[in-house]
Amino acid sequence: MAQTAVRRQLLQMRRVQSDEARGQPHDENHERFVHLRQCREIGLALQGLPWHELGMLLDCLYLGAFRVTQAADLLRNLVLAQAGDEADWIRQSLANIALATQERDLYIFMGLAPRHLGKADLAPSAKDLAAADAACPGWSPEGWSIDGAARILALLAAPRNRAFAERFKDLRRTADVAELIALYRGLPLYPEPDSLHFEVGEGLRSNIKAVFESIAHRNPFPRDHFDDHRWNHMILKALFVESRLTPILGLEARANPELARILVDYAEERIAAGRPVPQDLWIPLKPFRDDRAVAAILPREEAVQ
Template sequence: MTDQPADLLQRWVTTQAGDAAPWVTDQLATLAQGAAERDLHIFLGLAPRKLGKSDLVLSPADRAAADAAHAGWEPQGWSIDGAARVLGLLRFKAQRPFAQVFKDLRRTADAGEMIALYRGLPLYPEPETLDFEVGEGLRSNLKPVFEAIAHRNPFPRDHFDQHRWNHMILKALFVGSDLGPITGLKDRANPELARILVDYAQERWAAGRPVSEELWIPVRPFADAPEIRSRLDRARAEGHLEEALQ
């Protein structure tokens, strides 16, 4: 039987929590029994002090269990306090729609809290109601907050329409974020994105700037389309392309 994400998180957090494990267990039980939102805020605020901020320790079996619980979920790189915050949200028995709770938390969150909130996106209930809050995260000027959505997070792959997906890929390039860690980068490749990325590459070349080799990952499936092929052939003739599309 496959474990639920919240059960996995609770096992990992309490195992690593040491002397704070009873506190975590008691707090989560309270949150699951209809506690006030104030109690949720207190738990989220105390998590770093009680648990520290070290990386969540995961074995290969743990990572496989995460993917089995939710396809594409990659919690490696999470901190223990960040994992506890997501766990608190999953255990909390809210008296109002989850999106409203999430909205209030995001508005008062510092950068570390926002990173944790957005990393938990694939696990939350009613994902379709989080559209606006996800958009706010994508517009963030803080690269780590943007990457909490874009990197190792299956939520964009599973829920973004093509326009928002393409915009996220382009923004990743503009802010100097790697494309490789984006879940679904190959699966969500599309002709419009390929054209956008070739335009971007041409602008970079015209300005004498390099182009990331990762840019070609979502372009390759459409490299033989006449419009794109002609432009790539010209770029290759001008010495801009070497083996990137081979």
């Protein structure tokens, strides 16, 4: 309970450092007041924690929030660099969204982004990709469309006058497929990630393969935030919709005994029916190769490695 409260407060405290990049104005006296009030709230939330645990927790949360801010700044720079003559439109639109008291500007931007920017993929350099991974381990903007990336920037620019998960839910409900893909690809960059589990579940249940893969593929959010039950469900659905497992980050690291049992049953059914077993299914089974049931179905070349 205390850790959740602290995480929420520290993420809010990072707002001061990211506001300038998002076009949101400052009030220095107000910021000092908010900072002091948040420090008091953090102190109350942390009462009773040992000092060594307190230090480790604060270091972890501070660094995590800072890295997310770095990732968002990198994404903004990529979009602006590729936007050409539309860069000023993006800057002005993000500033308007940050200052707006209602969400009309946010929804208008979501709809207009493809018209102004097109739908070409971003073109990050090797240096950009390395910086992305350093800022948010496992995150990569490679393969993202410029309009989708701009939509994520707009959502990040929106004022924090309501819960992020509520705003995300409203956008999801009215989004077309391209917007849904963009929204879910942005998961690693959003504040309050623990509040988004219901919305992520809605995406995993989607009948649209591309929407499912925007969460499952090349996205560190499942690796970092799913419990074993949801993780296992995602892996099993990927198999049923014939989505590759290899692009799932953490596929071997998040292997667990229950998943191994599920995959053994799945493989046995495929083998009995004379159907091929996807080769990447063996990746999350490797840590359990000494298990009798797993060893019985692993290909011989896999079992001896």
